[in-house]
Amino acid sequence: MKIILANGSPKVGDSASRIFLAYLKDYFTDQSRQQPEAVLRDEERKILEAEFHAAHIPEGTMEELKSADALIFACPLYVDGLPGHLLSCLMQMESLLRNPQWQNPGLRIYGIVNCGFYEGIQAQYALELLRNWCARTGLAWCGGIGIGGGGGISMMPAVEGGHGPRAPVEKALAEMTDTVLQQKIQENKYVSVAFPRFLYKLAAQAGWRQSIRANGGKVRDLGKRPEE
Amino acid sequence: MKLIITDLENFNIAVEGEYKLINPHGEVHPCIGCFGCWVRTPGKCVIRDGYEGTGIEMGKCSELIFISKCCYGGLSPFIKTVQDRAISYIHPDFVLRKGEMHHKRRYQNIISLSAYFYGENITEQEKETARNILEANADNYDGTVKTVCFYQTAEELEDIRL
Numbered sequence A: 001m002k003i004i005l006a007n008g009s010p011k012v013g014d015s016a017s018r019i020f021l022a023y024l025k026d027y028f029t030d031q032s033r034q035q036p037e038a039v040l041r042d043e044e045r046k047i048l049e050a051e052f053h054a055a056h057i058p059e060g061t062m063e064e065l066k067s068a069d070a071l072i073f074a075c076p077l078y079v080d081g082l083p084g085h086l087l088s089c090l091m092q093m094e095s096l097l098r099n100p101q102w103q104n105p106g107l108r109i110y111g112i113v114n115c116g117f118y119e120g121i122q123a124q125y126a127l128e129l130l131r132n133w134c135a136r137t138g139l140a141w142c143g144g145i146g147i148g149g150g151g152g153i154s155m156m157p158a159v160e161g162g163h164g165p166r167a168p169v170e171k172a173l174a175e176m177t178d179t180v181l182q183q184k185i186q187e188n189k190y191v192s193v194a195f196p197r198f199l200y201k202l203a204a205q206a207g208w209r210q211s212i213r214a215n216g217g218k219v220r221d222l223g224k225r226p227e228e
Numbered sequence B: 001m002k003l004i005i006t007d008l009e010n011f012n013i014a015v016e017g018e019y020k021l022i023n024p025h026g027e028v029h030p031c032i033g034c035f036g037c038w039v040r041t042p043g044k045c046v047i048r049d050g051y052e053g054t055g056i057e058m059g060k061c062s063e064l065i066f067i068s069k070c071c072y073g074g075l076s077p078f079i080k081t082v083q084d085r086a087i088s089y090i091h092p093d094f095v096l097r098k099g100e101m102h103h104k105r106r107y108q109n110i111i112s113l114s115a116y117f118y119g120e121n122i123t124e125q126e127k128e129t130a131r132n133i134l135e136a137n138a139d140n141y142d143g144t145v146k147t148v149c150f151y152q153t154a155e156e157l158e159d160i161r162l
């Protein structure tokens, strides 16, 4: 089985999307964590990563897609939708996929959209855009996850054994792994980090204050209204 | 002031009153997710390519009008990229609105949002997504939605008045 993990964050280095894809990669390669019915022991598993950081399809991706079984996008929510650069890539892919040369009827598409706000449900329309893209390109949309509190995930410790603030997200990602391996479809699932919302808000706001000071600015400049 | 953001290079639509137009004039660089528009040059995007001031223009407008090819139920890549680059319109701090987390206002103006989408065979699902996203944008900008409408071609739009 060949799975392509597509990182749709514009950030080349660390990003929440990268953290979620790393979990998926671990789950796909560690069979002990999977549901017995999802474990296809004899089958070779190939996990590839595609870096969708700019407004063009990463080199070699279309070629790999021809023989892939699943393509999983992980990206941030940008103004209630997909980031502009990823949208450009999707449009380029749509036009290439009209050509039989690139078509692969067996390809299944999944999506993980993480957001800065606390409620994972705020990512629902970005997942709808991915679903609508699949409908236009003739690809099979197989469901996704909306993750709330993604903006804080890198600051939250990873705790073993299904505990800690990342736990609900890890659980949703593990379930998606099983869905992908069993070539099934899932309803979109919406989760938030296990961290109280008011504390998340306070921590983020403290973070902005720290950041503006680190950049040589003053806290009151956070509300600045430049003229031009 | 009406702020019109469109992907049409040749803009031939009648507009009543004062307006400002943002349409393709050279390539737009995508947002890089750095939040520099909140913590380095508050109110303005740090990428200097001619599209860094949209957040400021949004702070001056009473209406924000998108004229866009409908892409899967959303704005086209050019307009979406301009919109991504303009999150400095809002303040980084959070508020709760309708029970959900959103951002605080930076400016006092209340934006009324409209979208005129064009494209062949826009599906019902795409139309629904488009309406939903505009409503969500209005919640995020703490504004309102005026109209969302759909046309088969960009030429049909030349008969409207904004």
Ligand SMILES: Cc1cc2nc3c(=O)[nH]c(=O)nc-3n(C[C@H](O)[C@H](O)[C@H](O)COP(=O)(O)O)c2cc1C
Pocket: A009, A010, A011, A014, A015, A016, A017, A018, A075, A076, A077, A078, A079, A080, A081, A114, A115, A116, A117, A118, A122, A149, A150, A151, A152, B031, B033, B034, B035, B084, B085, B087, B140
């Ligand atoms: C331009 C821009 C627009 C954003 N819009 C939203 C939004 O509408 N709702 C939301 O919850 N978070 C929004 N965010 C926050 C990101 O979704 C959040 O920081 C996410 O964790 C980034 O993921 P990444 O690290 O994988 O890129 C926005 C961030 C940027 C830079």
